[in-house]
Amino acid sequence: MLQFKVDTEKCIKCEQCAKDCLWGVIEMDEYPVIPAERESSCIECQHCLAVCPTAALSILGKDPEQSLPLKDAFPTPESMERLIMGRRSTRRYKKEGVDPKLIHHLLEITSHAPTAVNQRNTVLTLIDDPVAMDRFRKEVTEAALQVAREGKIPPELKRMEKYLEGCAKGYDIIFRNAPHLLVASAPPDTYSPQADCHIAMSYFELLANSHGIGTVWNGIFRVVATGLVPEIGAKLGIPEDHQIVCAMSFGLPDVKYHRTVQRPGGTIRRAEV
Structure with missing residues (x-):
């Protein structure tokens, strides 16, 4: 099921894959192995593939040589700090849209955002066509105004x-x-739907800003879609079992x-433990 394979000519028996396996699925024999009775405990995080120093290990049919090397790959602390402090809402x-190919590339990268127990139940629903966005904008605004005119705002x-009133x-x-x-959504019975969605959106925001794309967290739309005009979710095709x-x-x-x-520093206190 897991297609776990070890190239014995490359494996140096360092045991890093077994040591880094969250649920202890991998054990060491002469070489790393996954006993059949442990396969169901694997959460498919691929840490074993990532931690192997010689690219000797494959899982889920993935070729380690197709993964990106991480040596000297991360931004400097200074550039990361400037990105975090410099992004603005x-x-x-x-009026022009962003290249759809770039948007979908950013979303592919965003899919690497962590989720609780690697469930990966977060769905990102996108409007990438400015014409469709204008049509949706008009429909949502009119629907929200109708709720206000009828005095039905909770x-x-x-x-x-x-x-x-501004609309x-x-x-x-x-x-x-x-x-x-x-729009980020997830099933409410996911281990951590709120955190999973916010983490994914935060990843997208910083990545988009690094490409010169502006972003704004749209809490007003979220309230409209969840509290005033709930049929918006169906309009977007968001799964019925998602929030x-x-x-x-x-x-x-x-x-x-x-x-x-x-900005002034946030409230930080040392825990007394």
Whole structure:
């Protein structure tokens, strides 16, 4: 089932694969092996493939030579710090869309974001066509305004009235005129649906910003889709057994920021243990 194979000519018997196996699925005989009774415990994380120093190990039919080498591959601490501090919530976008091939490439990379117990149940639903986005923007805005006109906004969401007042005046408060939308969803019975979706979206945001793409966490749309117009999920084709956790609008920014901001440090305390 796991297609676990070891090239004995390359294997140096370092035992790193067995030591790094989370559930102890791999054991050492003369060479690493997975007993048949342990196969069902494998969570398919591929740590064994990644940790093998000689590319001797294959699992799930993966060729280790097709994986990217990690030597000297990570950004410097300084460049990573600047990316984290320099990303801004973008609310001004150019009308043109981002190259669909680039978007899908970014999403392929984002699929490497970690999930609890490697369940990988997060689904990212994308609108990559600016024309379709304009159509969706109009439909969602009108549906939300209709809820407001009928006085059906729940008391706990009364703050939405202020945003929808702007929409009624012709401002795109919900989507900020962004040409694209990304929605993260997951089944509620997943081990950690909220964290899984937010981690994936955070990965996408930083990766998109590194390519010069602007992003904004779209909490207003999430509230509209989950609290005002729940049929939006079906409109997007989000699986019925999923909950919408978060959303992000993105596109080519029509604004350029030249420096980081200077925020006070967060509340940090040393645990007394």
